[in-house]
Amino acid sequence: xxxxxxxxxxxxxxxxxxxxxxxxxxTETLIKQxxxxxxxxxxxxxLAENKVFISRATIYNNLNELSNKGFLKKVLVKKGxxxxxxxxxxxxxxYDEEEETLADVAEKEIKFSKFPKxxxxxxxxSVDIVINIKxx
Amino acid sequence: xxxxxxxxxxxxxxxxxxxxxxxxxxTETLIKQxxxxxxxxxxxxxLAENKVFISRATIYNNLNELSNKGFLKKVLVKKGxxxxxxxxxxxxxxYDEEEETLADVAEKEIKFSKFPKxxxxxxxxSVDIVINIKxx
DNA sequence: TAGTAATTTAGATTCATTCTAATGATCTAA
DNA sequence: TTAGATCATTAGAATGAATCTAAATTACTA
Numbered sequence: 001x002x003x004x005x006x007x008x009x010x011x012x013x014x015x016x017x018x019x020x021x022x023x024x025x026x027t028e029t030l031i032k033q034x035x036x037x038x039x040x041x042x043x044x045x046x047l048a049e050n051k052v053f054i055s056r057a058t059i060y061n062n063l064n065e066l067s068n069k070g071f072l073k074k075v076l077v078k079k080g081x082x083x084x085x086x087x088x089x090x091x092x093x094x095y096d097e098e099e100e101t102l103a104d105v106a107e108k109e110i111k112f113s114k115f116p117k118x119x120x121x122x123x124x125x126s127v128d129i130v131i132n133i134k135x136x
Numbered sequence: 137x138x139x140x141x142x143x144x145x146x147x148x149x150x151x152x153x154x155x156x157x158x159x160x161x162x163t164e165t166l167i168k169q170x171x172x173x174x175x176x177x178x179x180x181x182x183l184a185e186n187k188v189f190i191s192r193a194t195i196y197n198n199l200n201e202l203s204n205k206g207f208l209k210k211v212l213v214k215k216g217x218x219x220x221x222x223x224x225x226x227x228x229x230x231y232d233e234e235e236e237t238l239a240d241v242a243e244k245e246i247k248f249s250k251f252p253k254x255x256x257x258x259x260x261x262s263v264d265i266v267i268n269i270k271x272x
Numbered sequence: 273t274a275g276t277a278a279t280t281t282a283g284a285t286t287c288a289t290t291c292t293a294a295t296g297a298t299c300t301a302a
Numbered sequence: 303t304t305a306g307a308t309c310a311t312t313a314g315a316a317t318g319a320a321t322c323t324a325a326a327t328t329a330c331t332a
Contacts, residue, residue: 018328018329018330020278020279020328022279041319054280055281056319057280057281057283057320057322058279060319060320060321061279061280061321064320076212076213076215077212078212079212079216079218079288081318082215082319082320094252094254094258105252109252110248110250110251111249111250113247114244115245115246116230116241116242116267118267118269119239121271121272122232122271123269123270123272124267125233125268125269125270127266127267129263130264131254131260131263132261132262132264133260133261134258134261135257135258135259136258154297154298156297156309156311157297158310159310175288176289190311191311191313192288192289192313193289193291193311193312193313194311194312196289197310197311198310215319215320216288216289216319216320217287217288218288
């Protein structure tokens, strides 16, 4: 058993998710990769490259479950495709549409000196900031 | 001919778009209120309530054209659905997923005391802030 | 180890959006 | 005006991401 698989199992245990073969493989891939932003499609392809074939439904189920449990963050930068981000800390994004790349912005890099009043009876669920950039 | 229809025609003329019956009706609906947030589906329903029946393709074609011409702003707050916003001034949004509503936050309501360094060779194109809210 | 609860899966389904190609409307130049 | 060209509209098909279904399989618990 490789080290990543052991780590993956531990993560799943902490999240109270049954360590199925598929979940271990998915988690392993997510913690192994340098790339921190994946779509369902990209993840499926990465697994397939390692001869691990997991159904589309399972990929989606698990990405959603992992993000519900707070292990992944959903990022929506462009219509039609949901990205899942393995950067676990709260953070924001640079999005370069010309290059179709996402880059992280640490949460502490942004501070507000003024923030709008939240409507009555409501509370903040999350704040998403996307800084769209382009070449000079 | 009603006043809105006259205004709508003028707007289309300025945008160099042929004033077809459908385009006039769509533009009229969009300028009836000061600021409006619609999805294609919502706009279609609003028109239908006024006994104006326009095909889905035409609704999409025109919303896209109007936003290409700078008359509408596209806002992406949730996977799968594009919103179109007639508030052209720079601003941000409250998004209430439970109620599926979008509300404006004036730009001046948000000020930064800290902001990240922009990558070399890049400049800011825009900053999108979505404050996701939910009931307490 | 048996019983149950959770998980995976292929394939169907949904939903927003775009495409296609046929028909219809508007514009332009003489 | 009017003919011809260009642009717009439309129903329905196609697309693509994501979810659902229901049956089979796997992991957990007593």
